[in-house]
Amino acid sequence: MSPVRTLPSIDQQLAVDEQRRDSITMAERSEANAKETTASFSKEKQNPLGMQNSSGNSKPGITFAAQDNLPKLPIPELDATLKKYLASLDPLQTAREHADSERAADEFLRTDGPGLQEKLKQYATGKSSYIEQFCMCE
Numbered sequence: 001m002s003p004v005r006t007l008p009s010i011d012q013q014l015a016v017d018e019q020r021r022d023s024i025t026m027a028e029r030s031e032a033n034a035k036e037t038t039a040s041f042s043k044e045k046q047n048p049l050g051m052q053n054s055s056g057n058s059k060p061g062i063t064f065a066a067q068d069n070l071p072k073l074p075i076p077e078l079d080a081t082l083k084k085y086l087a088s089l090d091p092l093q094t095a096r097e098h099a100d101s102e103r104a105a106d107e108f109l110r111t112d113g114p115g116l117q118e119k120l121k122q123y124a125t126g127k128s129s130y131i132e133q134f135c136m137c138e
């Protein structure tokens with residue numbers, strides 16, 4: 001018969017984890033530290049694929065190395081976007097709330113929507129992504 005193995009208690013496990021965390025020192029996260037770390041790598045390591053940026057707008061590194069070679073993200077049609085929006089709201093709303101949302105979407109499609117869609121298309125001209133500015137957290 002094999003001996004019974006006792007497991008450490010939750011408190012003991014947490015104490016060990018806390019000691020491990022205390023023994024690890026990490027540099028403070030800052031833009032200056034990030035730039036310094038990036039500068040410490042050779043140009044070859046920063047651009048391992050040897051890709052040339054055709055427009056100069058791409059960020060360095062392997063993740064964005066082929067950014068300029070990718071097709072632009074298409075702007076979806078407004079009515080299709082509104083249909084998906086309403087479909088995503090459906091399970092979250094009562095029938096009355098959903099009917100109100102449908103009316104609001106229909107009104108938007110008849111009034112402000114087409115003008116804003118056109119402005120978005122104009123804004124996107126010459127940009128690699130029409131949503132990057134609004135989605136990237138720095």
